[in-house]
Amino acid sequence: MQCDRCRRRAVIFQRYSGLHLCEQHFVADVEAKAKHAIRTHRWMRSGDHIAVALSGGKDSSALLYFLTMLTAQRRDITLSAITVDEGITGYRDPKQAIRIAESLGIGCLTASFRDEYGITVDEIVAKKGDACSCSYCGVLRRSLINRIAREHGVTKLALGFNLDDEAQSVLMNVLRGDADRLLRRQREIDGMVPRIRPFLYIPEREVALYAQLHVAGIGLGRCPYAHNALRADVRAVLNDYTLRHPSTKYALVNIGKRLADTGGAVQDGIRTCETCGEPCGVTCRSCQILREVFGSAA
Ligand code: SF4
Numbered sequence: 001m002q003c004d005r006c007r008r009r010a011v012i013f014q015r016y017s018g019l020h021l022c023e024q025h026f027v028a029d030v031e032a033k034a035k036h037a038i039r040t041h042r043w044m045r046s047g048d049h050i051a052v053a054l055s056g057g058k059d060s061s062a063l064l065y066f067l068t069m070l071t072a073q074r075r076d077i078t079l080s081a082i083t084v085d086e087g088i089t090g091y092r093d094p095k096q097a098i099r100i101a102e103s104l105g106i107g108c109l110t111a112s113f114r115d116e117y118g119i120t121v122d123e124i125v126a127k128k129g130d131a132c133s134c135s136y137c138g139v140l141r142r143s144l145i146n147r148i149a150r151e152h153g154v155t156k157l158a159l160g161f162n163l164d165d166e167a168q169s170v171l172m173n174v175l176r177g178d179a180d181r182l183l184r185r186q187r188e189i190d191g192m193v194p195r196i197r198p199f200l201y202i203p204e205r206e207v208a209l210y211a212q213l214h215v216a217g218i219g220l221g222r223c224p225y226a227h228n229a230l231r232a233d234v235r236a237v238l239n240d241y242t243l244r245h246p247s248t249k250y251a252l253v254n255i256g257k258r259l260a261d262t263g264g265a266v267q268d269g270i271r272t273c274e275t276c277g278e279p280c281g282v283t284c285r286s287c288q289i290l291r292e293v294f295g296s297a298a
Contacts, residue, residue, distance in 0.1 A: 002020065002022075003021055003022035004019045005019075011023050016246040016247045026206070026209070033199075034198040035198075037197070037200050037201055048077050049077075050154070052082070053081075053082055053158070054101060055092055055160075057220075058207060058212070058218050058220075059160030059165075059204075060160035061215045062215060064100065064101065066198065066199075080154070081097070084111050084148075085110070085111070085112035085113065086121045086137055087119075087120020087121050088121050090224070091224065098110065100217060100218070103215075103216070103217075109152060111144055117140060117290060140289060143276070143278050143285075145157065146191075146193055147277075156193070158195075159197050161197040161199060162204045163203045164203060164249060167256075169256070170252045171252055173256075183260065183262060190270070190272070191272060273287060
């Protein structure tokens with residue numbers, strides 16, 4: 001197939017746009033969408049220190065590459081990476097993430113569940129079973145990355161979230177009947193480093209291709225606990241439906257944004273946890289998890 005813009009060989013067909021694109025026009029399209037997201041959401045300001053939460057997988061590696069290129073001439077922006085070793089055997093070798101950051105000339109801050117919490121995700125699963133592995137892992141990882149970012153003066157935490165991730169999140173909130181979360185407007189919370197998601201409007205397979213074209217040594221492993229997440233079911237349903245209705249993921253992300261923009265509900269009652277010092281609601285979920293795992297707060 002030929003590119004619809006220049007007649008070179010196409011590397012991808014975008015079902016939602018009806019376009020075949022060659023490598024050059026595909027890369028330009030991805031970068032234009034990411035820049036548009038950054039502009040629209042005002043996600044980059046002079047003086048920012050942006051840290052990419054880097055797992056070494058395709059999304060975060062592609063994002064680190066993109067932001068490295070975007071900020072190469074910007075002396076007013078600092079870029080770094082943060083990688084966390086959750087302790088999941090055969091998945092996410094932190095050395096891989098560090099190598100990717102080094103190859104782009106970006107400094108990488110590292111931490112591990114073992115050092116910070118005294119336990120790995122594998123050990124939590126051995127103690128508590130794997131049914132809740134993702135909620136334990138996700139809460140502890142978010143809390144740890146936020147603390148590292150805050151302690152190093154990071155002003156924006158960049159996440160490799162793509163269109164598929166966001167559409168899945170919207171649908172998951174619908175399926176859970178979680179209207180509060182659907183209506184929750186993002187706002188600044190003391191102690192919480194603001195998050196940015198430049199790949200918000202780019203489908204997962206396009207981020208994967210962009211990563212493949214630009215970054216060597218990406219981790220392709222799949223988390224052994226991923227099958228437990230509601231997200232895995234929603235992802236399968238959504239992918240199947242999108243084959244027949246190609247713009248569905250964009251529709252979900254847009255409706256999610258429209259609902260959040262109504263600002264019908266805000267997150268009240270945010271406080272600082274007396275035990276771990278992180279922002280939290282009525283109870284600190286991280287400390288609650290550690291109490292469940294150890295029998296007392298670590
Ligand atoms: Fe953690 Fe679940 Fe992601 Fe695995 S799939 S890394 S357990 S959140």
